[in-house]
Amino acid sequence: MAKQENSDDQDYKARSVALRLLARREHSRQELTLKLRQRQLDGSVISRVLDDYEREGWLDDDRFSEVYSRQRIDLGYGPLKVLAELQQRGIHQMPACLDELTDTDWIRNALLLRDKRFGLSDLSGNWDEKMRQARFLTRRGFRANQVERALEVSEPNDFAT
Numbered sequence: 001m002a003k004q005e006n007s008d009d010q011d012y013k014a015r016s017v018a019l020r021l022l023a024r025r026e027h028s029r030q031e032l033t034l035k036l037r038q039r040q041l042d043g044s045v046i047s048r049v050l051d052d053y054e055r056e057g058w059l060d061d062d063r064f065s066e067v068y069s070r071q072r073i074d075l076g077y078g079p080l081k082v083l084a085e086l087q088q089r090g091i092h093q094m095p096a097c098l099d100e101l102t103d104t105d106w107i108r109n110a111l112l113l114r115d116k117r118f119g120l121s122d123l124s125g126n127w128d129e130k131m132r133q134a135r136f137l138t139r140r141g142f143r144a145n146q147v148e149r150a151l152e153v154s155e156p157n158d159f160a161t
Contacts, residue, residue, distance in 0.1 A: 081141020
């Protein structure tokens with residue numbers, strides 16, 4: 001009898017914790033699994049609960065990857081960083097919102113970020129400043145060609161698609 005009660009307790013705890021976490025924000029299946037394991041819940045209980053939540057539509061890795069990607073893009077991150085962060089969260093396919101953005105869109109995003117952070121001054125004579133800005137954009141996850149194009153612009157109207 002005690003074993004049945006313990007199993008019910010774990011199931012209830014897993015369901016309530018997972019639902020509470022999902023109510024705050026979207027999570028990937030891997031994120032929820034890790035958070036539930038941190039609470040010393042049994043792996044089979046976690047799998048069963050998350051399978052149920054996927055069937056109900058409360059847990060969806062595709063939806064998570066779309067929402068997460070859009071948030072990170074809005075915060076000024078480039079494609080490499082967004083994809084790396086998704087992979088860390090157990091998402092290994094390209095979300096549609098990343099696939100829809102062209103290289104020109106990413107260059108524009110890098111340019112906007114550069115303008116916001118440093119301004120759009122001419123960097124042709126200042127190698128140290130150009131490298132500093134290039135490192136910043138690279139750390140933000142933009143590709144080398146995107147960084148190079150964003151650094152070439154010194155006036156907002158200079159960027160031609």
